Amino acid sequence: MIYYFSGTGNSRYVARKLAFQLGTEAVTIRDNLPTSSCRNIGIVFPVYAWGLPKPVMQFIRRLRDAGIGESTYIWCVMTCGDETGNAPAILRRELAASGLKLSALWSIIMPNVYVLLPGFDVDKKEVERKKLAAAPARIDEIAAQVKRREHVTDVTLGSWPRLKTAVVYPLFLKYGINTKKFRSTDACISCGRCAEVCPQENINLADGRPQWGDDCSSCLGCYHACPAQAIEYGTATRGKGHYSGQQ
Numbered sequence: 001m002i003y004y005f006s007g008t009g010n011s012r013y014v015a016r017k018l019a020f021q022l023g024t025e026a027v028t029i030r031d032n033l034p035t036s037s038c039r040n041i042g043i044v045f046p047v048y049a050w051g052l053p054k055p056v057m058q059f060i061r062r063l064r065d066a067g068i069g070e071s072t073y074i075w076c077v078m079t080c081g082d083e084t085g086n087a088p089a090i091l092r093r094e095l096a097a098s099g100l101k102l103s104a105l106w107s108i109i110m111p112n113v114y115v116l117l118p119g120f121d122v123d124k125k126e127v128e129r130k131k132l133a134a135a136p137a138r139i140d141e142i143a144a145q146v147k148r149r150e151h152v153t154d155v156t157l158g159s160w161p162r163l164k165t166a167v168v169y170p171l172f173l174k175y176g177i178n179t180k181k182f183r184s185t186d187a188c189i190s191c192g193r194c195a196e197v198c199p200q201e202n203i204n205l206a207d208g209r210p211q212w213g214d215d216c217s218s219c220l221g222c223y224h225a226c227p228a229q230a231i232e233y234g235t236a237t238r239g240k241g242h243y244s245g246q247q
């Protein structure tokens with residue numbers, strides 16, 4: 001079984017492609033947990049601030065109660081815009097705290113979706129196209145290695161991974177998102193797409209307009225999926241691009 005967390009669809013796309021090739025199912029981490037009889041568990045998720053998204057940390061902690069044995073082949077795929085930083089070490093540490101060992105880990109570079117800080121924006125169309133064109137071969141490569149139950153680590157750490165993660169990830173966890181800054185503009189057409197895509201079920205429509213709760217993973221799924229580009233986050237999203245996402 002493959003478990004995935006995805007805000008804008010990259011990780012869901014990778015998880016579903018892998019599931020197809022491996023003859024298994026891809027399900028979200030939200031309502032699903034493996035059972036003790038699982039012998040092969042894949043987890044696919046994006047890298048956030050050179051670390052792990054909060055819902056993925058919570059999922060790994062829930063694995064503690066699932067009674068998974070040491071013989072289970074646990075493998076992960078991190079999707080990222082450029083590099084993982086030291087996220088692999090955080091993943092290993094979290095799994096170990098749940099009494100589990102990571103058997104294999106890969107990263108795959110996908111279109112970038114982070115836009116909230118100055119200097120960060122979606123990829124130029126040409127870069128996005130190149131990343132998406134390269135993805136299927138990378139997925140084939142990963143699937144072949146999972147089939148052989150290989151024990152490998154094949155990730156793009158980038159430069160200064162330990163430093164970047166040590167400095168930025170704790171700040172991200174503490175201050176990464178303030179849902180009070182989200183708002184819909186008058187361009188909103190009340191379609192409900194933002195609520196539909198939110199992996200945390202954190203958006204409700206009131207009088208046809210989105211209201212954000214506090215359980216936000218910072219995935220930016222709502223921002224990118226809005227067909228009217230009517231979602232803003234304070235002034236941070238002013239002039240920033242949108243990613244059409246993977247279905």
Ligand SMILES: Cc1cc2nc3c(=O)[nH]c(=O)nc-3n(C[C@H](O)[C@H](O)[C@H](O)COP(=O)(O)O)c2cc1C
Nearest residue numbers: 006007008009010011046049050080081082083113
């Ligand atoms: C909050 C946030 C933080 C991110 N941090 C990183 C990062 O540290 N390194 C990186 O290469 N990409 C980073 N990205 C880009 C995503 O990892 C990448 O676009 C991913 O494929 C998105 O996956 P999804 O579509 O499944 O949500 C970040 C994206 C978000 C929303």
Ligand code: SF4
Nearest residue numbers: 198216217220221222
């Ligand atoms: S509210 Fe938006 S950014 Fe937050 S988890 Fe939901 S879709 Fe992601």
Ligand code: SF4
Nearest residue numbers: 188189191192194226
């Ligand atoms: S997706 Fe955009 S247009 Fe649709 S309800 Fe949400 S904010 Fe409004």
